[in-house]
Amino acid sequence: MPNCATRIIDEVYWVGVNDHETPCFEGLWALPKGMSYNAYLVRGKEKTALIELTKTTYTDEFIGRVEEIVPLSEVDYIIHNHMEPDHTGAIPAVYKLCPGAEILCTAKAKTFLDQFYGEGERVTAVKDGDSIDLGGRTLKFLSYPWLHWPDTMFTYLVEDKVLFSCDAFGGYGAVDEALFDDQMDLESYWPEARRYLGTIVASYLQHVVKAIDKWVKGGMGIDVLCPSHGPVYRQNPMAIISRYQEWAKNDKKAKVVMIVGSMWGNTHKMGEVVHRRLEEKGIEVKYFDAASAEPGAILGEMLNAGGIVFGAPTYDANIYPKLEYYLMLFKSKKKNGYPVGVFTQNSWNVSVLPKMEAYLKDMKAEIIQPEVVGHGAPNQEVTEALRQLADNLAARITDPCVCSPA
Numbered sequence: 005m006p007n008c009a010t011r012i013i014d015e016v017y018w019v020g021v022n023d024h025e026t027p028c029f030e031g032l033w034a035l036p037k038g039m040s041y042n043a044y045l046v047r048g049k050e051k052t053a054l055i056e057l058t059k060t061t062y063t064d065e066f067i068g069r070v071e072e073i074v075p076l077s078e079v080d081y082i083i084h085n086h087m088e089p090d091h092t093g094a095i096p097a098v099y100k101l102c103p104g105a106e107i108l109c110t111a112k113a114k115t116f117l118d119q120f121y122g123e124g125e126r127v128t129a130v131k132d133g134d135s136i137d138l139g140g141r142t143l144k145f146l147s148y149p150w151l152h153w154p155d156t157m158f159t160y161l162v163e164d165k166v167l168f169s170c171d172a173f174g175g176y177g178a179v180d181e182a183l184f185d186d187q188m189d190l191e192s193y194w195p196e197a198r199r200y201l202g203t204i205v206a207s208y209l210q211h212v213v214k215a216i217d218k219w220v221k222g223g224m225g226i227d228v229l230c231p232s233h234g235p236v237y238r239q240n241p242m243a244i245i246s247r248y249q250e251w252a253k254n255d256k257k258a259k260v261v262m263i264v265g266s267m268w269g270n271t272h273k274m275g276e277v278v279h280r281r282l283e284e285k286g287i288e289v290k291y292f293d294a295a296s297a298e299p300g301a302i303l304g305e306m307l308n309a310g311g312i313v314f315g316a317p318t319y320d321a322n323i324y325p326k327l328e329y330y331l332m333l334f335k336s337k338k339k340n341g342y343p344v345g346v347f348t349q350n351s352w353n354v355s356v357l358p359k360m361e362a363y364l365k366d367m368k369a370e371i372i373q374p375e376v377v378g379h380g381a382p383n384q385e386v387t388e389a390l391r392q393l394a395d396n397l398a399a400r401i402t403d404p405c406v407c408s409p410a
């Protein structure tokens with residue numbers, strides 16, 4: 005049971021922490037199955053290296069875990085693959101316990117380390133291809149910027165072909181019931197890995213593709229893959245790598261993600277018309293209620309969607325707030341260039357279409373006509389307009405002559 009230090013191969017240990025308390029990762033993405041912050045200890049004949057730490061709240065548990073193997077004062081190197089606080093929050097306490105340890109990370113991470121913890125002075129910056137010798141064991145550092153932070157690198161244990169890949173190939177979910185790929189039901193885990201990619205790494209998908217390419221061209225094998233979250237792959241590292249590759253391709257399917265907000269149900273009645281009609285046209289539809297959806301599930305579904313539909317009522321002369329959140333989120337996550345259908349609902353006075361259009365312009369959306377404004381339950385005319393919108397969107401998505409979104 006990996007709520008203790010766990011041997012991966014000889015003198016390589018998992019020394020991470022499982023989190024069942026935090027409701028949302030980054031304060032945004034639900035963690036129904038918890039989260040693991042993986043850290044690893046590698047021992048050579050002469051030196052010991054610690055790769056990654058943990059978040060602030062788990063500092064004591066983490067220190068105890070490392071010290072099941074070795075006192076922190078005997079750690080010679082601390083390696084940070086990137087500076088995000090889920091892996092570095094324990095820095096102040098850990099650094100105090102190993103005053104002699106050399107700190108290694110990229111030059112960019114060194115800047116962040118100084119900003120976050122005021123400890124830049126202690127750091128030796130490493131470059132792509134640099135390595136250290138632990139005594140019969142070599143750790144090599146490979147720069148992979150923007151996967152998903154600008155300071156990211158991978159660490160590779162050359163002789164044993166063990167790759168410590170930072171957040172790349174990670175996923176949501178704690179690993180206290182099973183740490184290794186051969187111990188767990190991967191089919192039920194993949195949606196959590198896909199949701200992680202969709203929420204954390206999706207804005208940088210081209211970097212995932214490039215990273216895998218760089219690795220393959222580098223000709224380095226991977227016998228064991230140790231990401232910073234989720235399971236350790238000792239049986240088949242390619243299982244997660246090929247899935248990341250597939251998801252990162254962002255191939256557009258005949259699929260539409262619909263996000264509809266409503267106070268009293270009329271906007272959902274409009275959404276149902278579009279939903280049914282799209283399905284009649286052979287389009288797969290993932291319909292989300294903005295009031296109750298998990299944003300991470302929506303971003304996970306966006307990985308291969310070909311189009312989007314937003315529906316919202318007017319709320320105090322503005323966009324219904326729970327729907328406006330998704331317009332902001334999609335802009336932030338660079339969901340650019342998609343064909344988008346839009347409908348709204350007002351009965352008092354103003355239409356919020358111009359406000360929704362402003363967001364869509366920022367997303368470089370191709371707004372599919374007609375944009376539909378309903379007034380209460382959809383009447384014959386509104387129903388016809390909604391069907392027309394669905395027909396036009398379906399045609400746009402399935403027409404092979406029209407280029408797909410960026």
Ligand SMILES: Cc1cc2nc3c(=O)[nH]c(=O)nc-3n(C[C@H](O)[C@H](O)[C@H](O)COP(=O)(O)O)c2cc1C
Pocket residue numbers: 265266267268269270271272317318319320321322349350351352353354355379380
């Ligand atoms: C709190 C609240 C604020 C509203 N603000 C506006 C408004 O500013 N302008 C408007 O035209 N309609 C406004 N409406 C009317 C709604 O847009 C209208 O009732 C619509 O049918 C609601 O759609 P729904 O049934 O999907 O919630 C408001 C309704 C509520 C409950």
Ligand SMILES: [Fe+2]
Pocket residue numbers: 086088152153171
């Ligand atoms: Fe990260």
Ligand SMILES: [Fe+2]
Pocket residue numbers: 088090091171232233
């Ligand atoms: Fe992370």
